[in-house]
Amino acid sequence: MSILTRKQSMLVAAAITSRTFYKSRGSSLSCCQAFVPTPFHAIRPTSNAIQLPTSSSSRQLSFTADETILNIELPAKTGPRNGLHRHTIYADDSHPLRIYSRSPSAHAKPWLSPSSARSILLLHGRTWSSQPVFDLRTAENDEKQQSLLQSLSDLGFRAYALDLRGFGETPRDTDKLGNGGYTTPRRCVQDVKCAIDWITNRHHHEVESNKTNKENSSDDPTVINPKPALLGWSQGALVAQLYAQQHASTISDLVLFGSIYDPRVIYPRKPLYDPSGRLVGSTPDNKPPAPQIPNTDIAALEDFTLPGTICDEAAMAFSSLALTVDPIKVAWDDLHEFNVANPALIHVPTMVICGSQDPYVSWEAQRELYERLGTEDRVWCVLPGCDHAAHILKARKMFVRSVVGFLLRKEGF
Secondary structure (H helix, E strand, C coil): CCCCCHHHHHHHHHHHHHCCECCCCCCCCCCCHHHCCCCCCCCCCCCCCEECCCCCCCEEEEECCCCEEEEECCCCCCCCCCCCEEEEEECCCCCEEEEEECCCCCCCCCCCCHHHCCEEEEECCCCCCHHHHHCCCCCCCCCCCCCHHHHHHHCCCEEEEEECCCCCCCCCCECCCCCECCECHHHHHHHHHHHHHHHHHHCHHHHHHHHHHCCCHHHCCCCCCCCCEEEEECHHHHHHHHHHHHCHHHCCCEEEECCCCCCCCCCCCCCCECCCCCECCCCHHHCCCCCCCECCHHHHCCCCCCCCCCCHHHHHHHHHHHHHHCCECCCECCHHHHHHCCHHHCCCCEEEEEECCCCCCCHHHHHHHHHCCCCCCEEEEEECCCCCCHHHCCCHHHHHHHHHHHHCCCCCC
């Protein structure tokens, strides 16, 4: 029998009280391993599963004697978007997370064969979610190759992008009364772990096949590691760095893109008491509701700082898509959890990459980040004539070739 969390137990009790049943729709579900007795086992709803009474946004719970899983239908805020694949996975606290992927386009010329395909997870930054950041396109067929998700897929990668909590199509983390709703570094790292486990499970047979064909690959520095790679951009690079410090054995490579890491910046803890002397914010249960502050079109364009590096059409498309999927600013909290970021604790192959004109990075900090890495398998790449969003500028192909070259450095292409 699985051990249920308090949140799950409440949902099960409500479901049993309602005595409402539904039949399986036959769709395959995936979840983080914490929800099942066998690691990385995907569950299909059974025909006698229990349905919770819900509103328009349905929340269903499949429950049997041995398995428990939530099936939550997340909104598709931007519609089909010409074949964008949407996946829903579940974190260790039952919260749903949105992951995106794309199939190779008709004109794709993959560098990797299906037998040697690599997986990679992309993490967005502080303000905007995965769709505008990693899947921008001004044409349905992406003929200008503006989507990093599509470009990597066309090259033969199994590319995925995650919406962290409160971003894009992943809902905020609130209780029934609307309290909480904050996004924290520690929770992001835990959710990335669930996403990496899901990707590993999804391509489990490919990984095992590669292991069989390349025995003792873990002891050979010249052999490609078949585990997923992890790329984080901006503040997402800090999340990726924390993840690599804690879960190095689950990833093959780390790409820190436009990282805002700076050892001189110390994020302060918030006071435990408000001006009235009331204890606040010490636990998730007594945090007030997160503020609902609208994002703006000006904020959506502030990452583009160099004249001539991005066309007006792409900049306006980014702004429109960003405000569609992220109309409300995410409420970050407990940023002091970033203070434990330490390059010396990273022991996986790492690429540090940024634009030469990036206004958000410190060159002294970038140098220290690179030099203090705890791995000798490392690369520091500077992209000339680029600012913070190099992956969607006119020079984006230079960014893609640099990252792919690092990921395939042991194989060649």
